[in-house]
Amino acid sequence: MAKTSVSNETDSMLCLLVEPWGTDHWMRPGEEFTVVTRTAPEESPFNVVVHGQGITVWVNSANSSEVFDKTGNPAPCGHQRPADAGF
Numbered sequence: 001m002a003k004t005s006v007s008n009e010t011d012s013m014l015c016l017l018v019e020p021w022g023t024d025h026w027m028r029p030g031e032e033f034t035v036v037t038r039t040a041p042e043e044s045p046f047n048v049v050v051h052g053q054g055i056t057v058w059v060n061s062a063n064s065s066e067v068f069d070k071t072g073n074p075a076p077c078g079h080q081r082p083a084d085a086g087f
Contacts, residue, residue: 001036001037001038001039002036002037002039002040002043002045002046002062003034003035003036003037004034004035004045004046004048004057005032005033005034005035006027006032006033006034006035006048006055006057007027007030007031007032007033008027008028008029008030008031008032009029009030010029011029012029013026013027013028013029013080013082014026014027014029014054014055015027015053015054015055015085016033016035016054016055016056016057016067017053017054017055017056017057018035018056018057018059018065018067019056019057019058019059020058020059021059021065023067023076023077023078024077024078024079024081024085024087025067025075025076025077025078025079025080026079026080026081026082026085027080028080031069031070032069032070033067033068033069033070033075034067034068034070035057035059035065035066035067036065036066036067036068037059037061037062037064037065037066038062038063038064039061039062043060043061044060044061045059045060045061045062046058046059046060047060067079
């Protein structure tokens with residue numbers, strides 16, 4: 001199992017996109033999410049890209065992934081998505 005954590009250190013909502021599936025998970029200021037895949041960590045499973053729309057985590061070597069909040073609860077696609085997000 002491989003994991004990478006992403007935190008929102010801004011003053012506004014931030015979108016975490018998980019590719020290649022295109023799932024969106026919205027973080028409030030101060031929140032931290034963990035992306036988990038079922039692959040060996042040594043296989044370089046993630047690339048992280050910061051851009052104007054948020055943060056994208058590319059899962060390179062797994063068939064699926066899950067996103068969890070800091071307390072271990074699932075943060076499914078659309079988690080906390082603002083009504084004006086355009087998704």
